[in-house]
Amino acid sequence: MSALSRLTVTETRLFLREPIVVFFAVAFAPILLIVLGLIPSMREPVPELGGLRMIDIYLPIVVSMGIALFSLSGLSQLFASYREKGVLRRLRTTPVRPVVLIGAQLLMATIMSVLTMLVILAIGRLAFDVRLPGQLTAYLIAYLLVALAMFAIGLLVAALAPSSKSASAIGSLVFFPLIFFAGLWLPREAMSGTLRTISDLTPLGAGVQSLQDATAGQWPQPLHLAVLLAWTVVAGGLAARYFRWE
Amino acid sequence: MAIIEVDGLVKRYGGHTAVDGVSFAVEPGEIFGILGPNGAGKTTTVECIEGLRRADGGSIRVCGIDAQSGDGELRQVLGAQLQESELPDKLRVGEAMELYSSFYRDPADWRELIETLHLTGKLNAPFRKLSGGQKQRLSIALALVGNPRVAVLDEVTTGLDPQARRDAWDLIERIRDRGVTILLVTHFMEEAERLCDRLAVIDAGRLVALDTPAGLVARVDGRQRVRFRPSAPLEHAVLTALPEVSSVERAGSQLVVTGTGNLLLAVTTALAREQIVAGDLRVEQTTLDDAFVALTGRRIDATNSAGSEEI
Numbered sequence: 001m002s003a004l005s006r007l008t009v010t011e012t013r014l015f016l017r018e019p020i021v022v023f024f025a026v027a028f029a030p031i032l033l034i035v036l037g038l039i040p041s042m043r044e045p046v047p048e049l050g051g052l053r054m055i056d057i058y059l060p061i062v063v064s065m066g067i068a069l070f071s072l073s074g075l076s077q078l079f080a081s082y083r084e085k086g087v088l089r090r091l092r093t094t095p096v097r098p099v100v101l102i103g104a105q106l107l108m109a110t111i112m113s114v115l116t117m118l119v120i121l122a123i124g125r126l127a128f129d130v131r132l133p134g135q136l137t138a139y140l141i142a143y144l145l146v147a148l149a150m151f152a153i154g155l156l157v158a159a160l161a162p163s164s165k166s167a168s169a170i171g172s173l174v175f176f177p178l179i180f181f182a183g184l185w186l187p188r189e190a191m192s193g194t195l196r197t198i199s200d201l202t203p204l205g206a207g208v209q210s211l212q213d214a215t216a217g218q219w220p221q222p223l224h225l226a227v228l229l230a231w232t233v234v235a236g237g238l239a240a241r242y243f244r245w246e
Numbered sequence: 247m248a249i250i251e252v253d254g255l256v257k258r259y260g261g262h263t264a265v266d267g268v269s270f271a272v273e274p275g276e277i278f279g280i281l282g283p284n285g286a287g288k289t290t291t292v293e294c295i296e297g298l299r300r301a302d303g304g305s306i307r308v309c310g311i312d313a314q315s316g317d318g319e320l321r322q323v324l325g326a327q328l329q330e331s332e333l334p335d336k337l338r339v340g341e342a343m344e345l346y347s348s349f350y351r352d353p354a355d356w357r358e359l360i361e362t363l364h365l366t367g368k369l370n371a372p373f374r375k376l377s378g379g380q381k382q383r384l385s386i387a388l389a390l391v392g393n394p395r396v397a398v399l400d401e402v403t404t405g406l407d408p409q410a411r412r413d414a415w416d417l418i419e420r421i422r423d424r425g426v427t428i429l430l431v432t433h434f435m436e437e438a439e440r441l442c443d444r445l446a447v448i449d450a451g452r453l454v455a456l457d458t459p460a461g462l463v464a465r466v467d468g469r470q471r472v473r474f475r476p477s478a479p480l481e482h483a484v485l486t487a488l489p490e491v492s493s494v495e496r497a498g499s500q501l502v503v504t505g506t507g508n509l510l511l512a513v514t515t516a517l518a519r520e521q522i523v524a525g526d527l528r529v530e531q532t533t534l535d536d537a538f539v540a541l542t543g544r545r546i547d548a549t550n551s552a553g554s555e556e557i
């Protein structure tokens with residue numbers, strides 16, 4: 001097996017051996033969807049939403065929250081603790097290049113979070129009759145762009161945090177505003193003009209809208225795709241710039 | 247041709263010069279030791295050789311590769327065991343070996359390595375659950391899994407009990423017999439004496455001697471120590487008057503007599519004349535320890551004294 005696939009397999013195994021990390025990164029978002037779906041008013045059609053129900057609106061929010069949890073509670077801490085314990089230093093004495101290690105982490109993160117997304121879509125469809133994405137290709141593209149942007153932010157947090165403890169503190173600090181603008185407490189549909197403009201420029205705000213559009217069978221707006229790409233490039237570039245082995 | 251060439255290596259941390267113009271060359275097939283007290287700059291030196299640290303001056307070549315150039319080829323030919331590094335807590339021994347062997351072009355048979363290192367029973371044990379000695383052995387195995395031509399071992403036996411330490415020495419000799427050149431950092435005299443073909447003694451960032459262990463001992467040869475517990479109080483003058491004796495010290499209930507020539511005979515004859523019996527009489531040969539004191543003006547460190555050879 002090549003170093004990349006061997007690293008990906010190993011990292012996935014290690015990930016699955018941490019029940020608490022797995023719970024927050026993978027199980028929490030689907031559970032939240034179930035809890036929300038059990039509230040009767042969430043399943044009532046809302047005339048102002050063109051007949052959509054709140055649960056329809058919340059599904060992409062929950063999907064994007066799954067990605068955010070994965071990158072900000074899983075990925076960033078993992079990297080910071082590897083650095084803290086000298087795991088990265090030890091790897092540096094081997095022929096494996098840092099990009100391969102990061103690539104393996106991202107691959108693992110992508111696979112795990114795509115699985116989470118599929119679980120969320122399945123629960124939504126089977127339990128609460130939420131429709132599946134109308135534009136599947138657009139949905140997948142939007143999903144991957146959100147995932148890349150968030151993973152880049154997670155790696156940036158890992159690069160900047162002095163320790164794994166501070167990585168998790170910074171991670172939560174970043175998580176709450178991002179998930180607010182995704183619409184967890186106040187869906188984008190209910191945001192005022194200014195709030196919504198800010199939301200358009202955040203990775204999860206742009207992401208939720210893109211997923212929403214793709215679900216409705218349309219292509220996401222270029223603005224939102226551009227915002228997601230910009231976050232990926234800027235955060236990813238800074239993460240590479242500030243990456244430290246020790 | 248030398249397999250490792252270090253020439254005028256300088257490394258500074260801020261204003262502090264940790265390594266100050268160290269030069270040495272290691273021949274293929276050697277076990278080459280770097281010996282020195284805590285903070286001498288041993289780890290810094292080998293980490294520059296491993297390409298982990300950027301030197302501020304001098305040049306380093308390993309198998310002809312510039313170690314500071316970032317050439318990936320260095321990592322194929324050099325296997326490293328770091329003084330401080332861990333693996334992920336839940337990574338299992340077998341998984342670690344499998345993973346690390348996937349990094350190399352021409353890896354060794356990792357199962358055989360694990361066998362040699364007596365870790366076969368621990369294949370499924372997570373790193374966190376290994377004992378200190380098992381962790382050390384695993385890190386030696388990982389350093390060798392790429393079939394390196396040079397293995398750099400930084401204090402592999404620190405923290406091991408005496409038996410585990412002896413096992414590790416046997417192992418290191420067997421690795422050398424497989425044709426691997428070994429650069430061994432240690433601050434155990436006994437280890438250096440037993441294993442190393444040649445030694446670089448480093449103190450405060452400078453190379454103070456480079457010789458075989460026997461060569462280093464020979465520099466201070468002629469000195470011996472006799473240690474005993476006198477059966478009755480004894481005037482030091484009785485002994486210091488002897489031409490063979492250079493000094494007499496009291497160590498608890500014992501006397502330590504240092505001198506040259508036929509020291510033992512001179513001391514026992516003098517004691518017999520005084521009708522004093524020498525209890526627990528021991529002659530201590532000049533050791534590397536003494537050589538180290540002579541070279542640096544101090545003992546390597548306190549923890550080491552228990553390891554000195556006594557007859």
Ligand SMILES: Nc1ncnc2c1ncn2[C@@H]1O[C@H](COP(=O)(O)OP(=O)(O)OP(=O)(O)O)[C@@H](O)[C@H]1O
Binds near residue numbers: 259283
């Ligand atoms: N990353 C660093 N930053 C600043 N100073 C350092 C760093 N690493 C080592 N030093 C200093 O450089 C000197 C040499 O350290 P080094 O680790 O090379 O010693 P050593 O001979 O390996 O000691 P030991 O036997 O304790 O392992 C010490 O004074 C140490 O405090």
Ligand SMILES: [Mg+2]
Binds near residue numbers: 288289290329400
């Ligand atoms: Mg050291």
